[in-house]
Each structure stands twice: as structure tokens, then as C-alpha cells.
Amino acid sequence: MNAMTDIGADGDAGADRKGHPAAKEAMERWTDLKTDRTEHAEAWEFIARFIRPQRGGFNLSNPEIRTFEKPLSSEPIMAASSFASGIYANLTNPASRWFSLETPDADFNAWKPMAEWNDIATTRTFNSFRPELSSFYPATFQAYSDISAFGNAAGYDEYDERARKFRDLSISLAEVVWDIDAWGRVNEWVRKFPLKPRAAVQLFKDTGSLPPKLEELAVKGDTTNVTFYQHIKPNWDWRPGRIGLKGKPFISVYVCEMEEWLIRTKGYHEMPAYVPRWDVDSGHTVGTGPGFIALASAKAVNLMEGATIRGAQYAADPTLLAPDRETWPLNGHVRPGHVVYGGMNMRGDRMVDILQRNAGIGLTHQEKAAKVEEIKNAFHYSIMGLSGRTGVTVEETMIMEEARLREWAPHSDRIMEEYAAAKVERRFRELWRRGQIPPPPKEAEGLPLQTRYTSAAALAMKAREGTAIVQFINNLGPLAAANPRYMDRLDPDATVEALHEASPSLPARILRSRAEADEIAKARAEQQQAATMAQLAQPAAAALKDAAGAAAMLQGEGGGQ
Numbered sequence: 001m002n003a004m005t006d007i008g009a010d011g012d013a014g015a016d017r018k019g020h021p022a023a024k025e026a027m028e029r030w031t032d033l034k035t036d037r038t039e040h041a042e043a044w045e046f047i048a049r050f051i052r053p054q055r056g057g058f059n060l061s062n063p064e065i066r067t068f069e070k071p072l073s074s075e076p077i078m079a080a081s082s083f084a085s086g087i088y089a090n091l092t093n094p095a096s097r098w099f100s101l102e103t104p105d106a107d108f109n110a111w112k113p114m115a116e117w118n119d120i121a122t123t124r125t126f127n128s129f130r131p132e133l134s135s136f137y138p139a140t141f142q143a144y145s146d147i148s149a150f151g152n153a154a155g156y157d158e159y160d161e162r163a164r165k166f167r168d169l170s171i172s173l174a175e176v177v178w179d180i181d182a183w184g185r186v187n188e189w190v191r192k193f194p195l196k197p198r199a200a201v202q203l204f205k206d207t208g209s210l211p212p213k214l215e216e217l218a219v220k221g222d223t224t225n226v227t228f229y230q231h232i233k234p235n236w237d238w239r240p241g242r243i244g245l246k247g248k249p250f251i252s253v254y255v256c257e258m259e260e261w262l263i264r265t266k267g268y269h270e271m272p273a274y275v276p277r278w279d280v281d282s283g284h285t286v287g288t289g290p291g292f293i294a295l296a297s298a299k300a301v302n303l304m305e306g307a308t309i310r311g312a313q314y315a316a317d318p319t320l321l322a323p324d325r326e327t328w329p330l331n332g333h334v335r336p337g338h339v340v341y342g343g344m345n346m347r348g349d350r351m352v353d354i355l356q357r358n359a360g361i362g363l364t365h366q367e368k369a370a371k372v373e374e375i376k377n378a379f380h381y382s383i384m385g386l387s388g389r390t391g392v393t394v395e396e397t398m399i400m401e402e403a404r405l406r407e408w409a410p411h412s413d414r415i416m417e418e419y420a421a422a423k424v425e426r427r428f429r430e431l432w433r434r435g436q437i438p439p440p441p442k443e444a445e446g447l448p449l450q451t452r453y454t455s456a457a458a459l460a461m462k463a464r465e466g467t468a469i470v471q472f473i474n475n476l477g478p479l480a481a482a483n484p485r486y487m488d489r490l491d492p493d494a495t496v497e498a499l500h501e502a503s504p505s506l507p508a509r510i511l512r513s514r515a516e517a518d519e520i521a522k523a524r525a526e527q528q529q530a531a532t533m534a535q536l537a538q539p540a541a542a543a544l545k546d547a548a549g550a551a552a553m554l555q556g557e558g559g560g561q
Helices: 023-038 038-050 074-092 106-110 112-127 136-150 197-204 212-220 291-318 367-378 394-433 457-484 491-500 516-559
Strands: 097-100 154-160 166-170 175-179 187-195 225-236 250-256 259-270 450-454
Touching: 023 038, 023 175, 023 187, 023 225, 023 259, 023 491, 038 136, 038 154, 038 250, 074 136, 074 291, 074 367, 097 112, 097 394, 106 112, 106 154, 106 291, 136 154, 136 166, 136 291, 136 394, 154 187, 154 394, 166 394, 187 197, 187 291, 197 212, 394 450, 457 491
Parallel strands: none
Antiparallel strands: 097 450, 154 166, 175 187, 187 225, 225 250, 250 259
16 A cells, blocks of 8 residues: 655646636636537426426526526426435445445455454545535435436535535536546536635635735625636646646646636645536436436426416316406406306396316326326336335345346446545545555555445345345255255355355454464364363263272271171
8 A cells, every 4th residue: 555645735826817828728618618518408407497496507607697497296306306315325325334445355355454454444434424524425415416317416525624624515517517538537627606705715815816806896895796717637747756736636726707817726636526427428428317318208297287287277267258348347357256247238148258168188197197107217216215115025125126226236336436436535545645544554565445335235236145145055954954965065164255245334354264263163173172081081080980989998898807
């Protein structure tokens, strides 16, 4: 395990910050990358309208001025929320230790000193995500909600030196654009966001420089929003081992649109921005998600609900027909229990009548229910929460949940790779650089460290293996009663290791190595052998004692004569 260097201080890009090339580059990259995803942004606007109303503003120059849409059906919103909750519970549930750190060498991980270090490193990294030290879990649920609707999410993290906490953020996709490298990994990020002058001064007062004009606005208490950009990109001047900014693989630049001002430049050992995506085709930058699949049905349900409401409105408050305004003294207003003077002539003809709409809207409850079912299927809603249902056994629930996990396992793996695993790796390195994790055993020098998923999703898949092993052993019992050969084929060490492997959440330190178990078995065998010898010796000793007693008696009798 190679030690990491500490995160460096902010770099200095020169004294002339006004009209800086870094500011111009950030603004140009925002425009270019925003243009490249125009088609996706148009689809996201519809998804936001029907499925995730609190997000939106993808086509606006300033997302803050957007208005909330009011969909007519809550079904798509509830299905998406349930799906996001399912991802959260199965991948990064704070109630369970959803990851562990280990080397790729399984035998070396089983070595007790290494197993104990793995547990210490895992525990301290896991604890760094707790609410008192980090905002990871609430930010993660927001990210999963964006993924369920838009198929993409944007996150960022940084250690706050003043608060001594990790700041984890989930950011609206309307504020962020990104690009990928040749391997499809996100390696560039531009965020455009507004701040009021005083908020900007508060954010950058200790770590950057602001335009004098903006500082004047802050002193005056001006509440006008000022636009800022954060541009994270690869450091093309990076060389391993160098000190300062040139020794960091990634650069983060904060700039202000006002006067194209460079505020701050900082280097990072790892990419501090994350863009987990649900389903991404080869060569594409932006992914799609369940919300895109459910969009057509969500639109249809919204139209159906609108037609039903309008039909009910016509029935409850029908359109009235009158020959002219003078014939109807109430000027078009009628009230229950009131008399409409002039509504009938002397011949008994109606002067005010109802516009008949007997044809109906032609929609049935079954048709709307079918569209709602399509939405739920898009979000895997039908089996997202099966536990506790009447008539469904625990075994049936496990089987159906395993089937659900298999359905979105490829997508969950991508989320873990692009988000959770990347978070864990960066968090571990941060703690390592700050001396919060002890050195590993010397024998581990040079070995890589990897993240092993022990989330509910991984546990559910592994649990089936453990259940199969136990069932297999139970099946051997009746057969072994007839022929011990059946049990002779079973390797106890391999069985214990397989059951432990099927329960990834169990700490490695609880399992002794085979060598230790052999020593214990050897000592136990020696104790049993000694006990057996002692037990066998007891009758012989008693016989010798009886014989000695008999001889003494005979000698006594002879002496008396």
C-alpha cells in the first residue's frame, strides 16, 4: 500500500484575474457541452413535468426562474419515488455496512493480520459517511431520485476544513454538463450556478479572490444573482511525484461571469465530481433511465386524467344555452334553488337549455389502469416492496426480489462503479492522507486495495448461494444415515468458507485460517487421546489396587498363624 501525499493548497494562476483565459474556457465549455445534449434536455423537461416536478429548467439560461408544473396524476411520481427508495435500500443503506475493503488475493485476505486491517479500514471509511461527519446519505437519495427519472445524476464532494466535515452534494442536472474520455468515464465537469453577492463572499472569502464590483454589491446588501462556474478537468501538466498543483491529476477552477474573473484554482488527487448513469450506449455521454421508458405512459395518463376531469366538469357544471343576454336576467349565472325568470316563455318553451354531451369521453377505468401498470413496470414497482404482503411467504419474497435484482443488476453495477465505489475510494484516500487509517501489514506493501460490495443487493444474490449450501447438506442427512460415504464427500473447511463467502457482510476476522483450525483440532485430539488413556487406565489401576489389597490380607492371615 503506497502512501498518498496531502491535498495541496490552492494554486495561483497569476495576478491578473480579470478577463482570465480560464474563465473564458469554462464559459465556452459550458455552452458547447450544453448544446451537445439538447435532445436529452428536451426529454428531461417532459420527464420533470410528469415524474419529477421539483427538477427542471434544462432549457433555460437561468434554471432559477422556472415554474413548477402541476401534473394531473400522482402515479408516475409515486412509482419513481418508490424505485429511488428501492435503489437506496438495496445499494447504500446506512443500516448495513454496504461495502468492504480488501485485496484481490482471497487467501491473503483470510490471513488474520490482514483480515483485521481490512476490517479497521472498512469500519473507519464506513463511519466517515455517518450523518454527523457527512451529508452523503440525503445527497445520495436525491441522486437516486434523479437517476430514476432522468437516468443521470450529478454529485460533488469536498472536505470542509472549517467545519471538519465532508460535504457531499447532489446537484440539479440543469446546472451541470460533462464530458467523457476514450474509455467512457466522466473526466470533465462544468457547473453553472447563481449566488447572491453576500453568499459568494461567504463561500470564497478564505479561499479565493472576487471582483471588486461584486464585493461592493455585497457591502450594499444587493440581492441580485451573480453567475459562477466551476470547471473540473484533467491536469495536462500533471506529473506523478511533483509538489503543488502540477502533482494533482485533476484541476478545479472557480470563475465568475462578472468581468470573467478567476476566483480560485485547486488540484485534486481524484475526480471530486460524479455522474452516475443508469443505461448508457457506447460512445454516448448522457444516459437514459426508467423515467424515459415511462414517459409515454405518463403523458397518456396525464391526458386521460385531464379528459376525465373535463368530462366530470361538464357533467357537474354544464354549458347553458340562451337566445340572448336580455332573455336571461341573471346574465348567465344560475344557482341551485333559485328561480330563473325568463327561462321559459308563455307557450312552455325553454328559453335556457343545457348543451348535451351524452357521447362521453370514451375512456374506461381499465384503460387508465393499464397505462398506470405500464408506468409501474418501467420502475420495477410491482415487486419493489413485497415484504409483509399477505399470502406471500418469506421464501417467495426472496425469490421475487432476487428476480428483480437480476433485472436491474447491470444498471446497479454501473451506479456502484460510477458513484458508490468511486466515493469509497476517494473517501479512503482522504482518510489515509489525513492519517486516520493505520498502515497495513508489511506483507501488503504494493498490493492494490479494492471495494467489495456488501449491499443488500449483493447480499440477496449471495444469500441464495448460502441457502443452496444449507439445503444440500440437509439433503445429505437422510442419505448419510444409510451410508456414511455421503458425508465423507463433504469438506468441512470448504463448506465453512463457502457459507462465509455467501454472507459478505460478516467480518473476515471471525473466521480462523485452516492452519489455526488444524492446530486447534490437533490439540483437541491430543486432549481426547489423553482423556481416553486416562479412562482406560482407571480400571487397570483399580485392579492393581484390589490385587495389592488382597495380597496384604493374605500376608496378614499368614502372620497370625
